[in-house]
Amino acid sequence: MNESRYLTKFEPTRTRRILVVNPNSNRGLTALVQEAADRVVGQGTVVDAVNPDGGPLSIETLDDRSRAEPLAIDLLARHHGYDAYVMACFDDIGIGSARRFLRAPIVGAVEASVSLARLYAPRFGIVTTVESMVPGIRALTRELGVADRCSVRASGVGVADAASAVSDADARIDAAIEAARNYDGAEVIILGSGGLAGRAEALIRRHGIPVIDSIEAAISLGELAAASSCRMRGYRPTS
Template sequence: MRICFLGTSERVSYLQNHAKNGVHLDNMADFVGTAARPLSVESRCEELELAVWVIEQSIEAEKRGFDAIVTGCFSDPGVEAAREHVCIPVIGPGETALLTARMISHHFSILTPLPETIPLAREQVYRLGMHPFVASIRSLGASVAKIRDRDLETIDRLITLGRDCVDREGAEALVFGCASMSLLADEIAPKIGVPVVNSVLLSLRAAELLVRSGLTHSKKTFPVPIKSRACTATASNNDSVE
């Protein structure tokens, strides 16, 4: 099995060092870094910029023989559009994390990096129909770059915020609304006392599960774009003439 992970080198290093319990990295031949693309998504503009790249890389990954694609941004830019262009599973960490949180709890809180990213998380919650189950969406007040530094002050703030969601807002689980934050999940969960969803590892496991189960997204839900169909048909006709 070959899974293409579209993420930063930091997340690649994390996966190589920590992947376990069913994710077999020796089966993942390539990790595709986000060079020349936004290394973090903190606005809708960056979402759109990354989405185009995700679509392009997904098409290329399928051509290269990968069995599944996992994207590396919690807001899942380009995931649904990429599903229209390929037949192999395309997994987004945000969708995977939210659906998992609903499965293991009745109410959960989402922690995002910045106040500006709260609307992005809220839009995703409503798009997936998860709003009845969200206790709160809170901001850490730190940029993605700051979170990646893993300084003790940021980690302490994250623990305090998580405890506040549990004690005051009734959260029974936590979802970190940023893939870089998810890399801290295993470290922070024991200090908060509720499950903390690690969206990055869960996404890889979800991709592996779908491939092993012979499942992928429905083309009734994600049909090939009409213009792409026309281009494919034209190319096939030209090949026949030759």
């Protein structure tokens, strides 16, 4: 049997387009997300990072979430035609709803970064911003089936402060990582907030263990999903 007839080489025929939604209204954080995208995507992929107007500047409470989610869903609904979508927050905000009406994949930062962390080591830790985020993140790890191998620690640095790099942010994040390593046995660290985007490289150097930027992980997976989406639409079986 000639197996080559089943192997199709897909060449990119057009630019792949990804929409990345920061569900809060902090434009400084959206700029960090755009920078993260520009670091990780390859040629032939264009990323547009956007945020809604009028929502909370950071999502740190249930009230913040309830205000931000409908705005994020509306933003997704008004941007049809992308090859993939990414939610740039460490939550499942809008993902379930968006998967019911978008005709392209939507990637969440939690799913993407947890999937990557599991490739490195059996135990990993999530370092997030404030303590109020911890219960929700723990609930998500239970949904993903990794609660028994994943710890969650808050650094005590707010989302907006993390994004603007306040003076003591590094020390607090370092302390949370050390606690995850020394007390929880974490061998890999996930940065569990959009406000922590862009810090992974420096933290790897300081701590000597793998550190995963959850936003970069989601965008990287979004690029793969976008390529897959393009291929599925353009696929023609060989004769």
